[in-house]
Amino acid sequence: MYSDQSLPAEIFGIGEIDDTVFVTDESGNWVFSFQGYFDEMGEVGDRLGMDTYCLVVDPGQRTCYGGVVECLAVNSELRLVLTEEAADALKVPPNLSFTLRLPVEELAILKAALSKILTSGRSDAIPEHLEFDICES
Template sequence: MECTQEGATDPQEIALKMDTYCVVADPGQRASYGQVYECELSDDALSLSLSEAGSSELGLPRRVHFPLRMEPSTLAATKAGIRRVLTSGRRSALPRLSL
C-alpha cells in the first residue's frame, strides 16, 4: 500500500474530489482519494479505517491492520510523513489521526 500527497487546484480534479491525498493498493494499483476515516499508528502497528467507497475502490476490508517493526527514529519519521500526507488537500476528507 502506498499513500501520496495531492495538492490539486485544477477545477476538474476538484470536481472529481481528487484534490486530496491518495491511497494506492496492490495488486492492480487501485486508487482511492480521501477515503480514510481514521489512521492509528502505534509502536508496532498501523491501522486504517476506510469508508465503504474506499474499501471497494481499493479491494480491501474497511479496517486494515499492518504489523510494524521500526527503530524509534524511523517510527518518528513515519508519523511525520503520515501526518503530512493525510492532512493534505480538501479539509472535508481529512481522517482522524492517532499518531
C-alpha cells in the same frame, strides 16, 4: 472483493518519494501508498474529487481519493479505518491493522509523512481521528 490472505499482517519497509510515503510487506511485492494532494491538477482535479490525498494498493494499482476515517500509528501498530467506498475501490477490508517491524527512525518518518499527507487537500476528506504516538517498543 478482497482476500485476507492477500494482505500482510506485518510491515517491514517504508519508502518516501516527494509527497508520497509507502509501506511494504517483507517481500516488497505488496505496497500501500499514501500520496499527498498539493493542487497539481487544479480545477479539473477538484471537479473529479481528486482534490485530496490518494491511496494506492499494489499489485493492481487500485486507487481512491480520500476515504480514511481513522488512522492510528501507536507503538508498533498501524490501524486504518476506511470508508466502504474506499475499501471497495482498494479491494481491502474497511478495518486494517498492521504490525510495524520498522526501526525507530523509520517509524518517525512514517508518522510525520502520514500526518502531513492525510491532512492535505479538502477538509471533508481529512480523517475524523488521527493518532500518532509511535515510540520504541
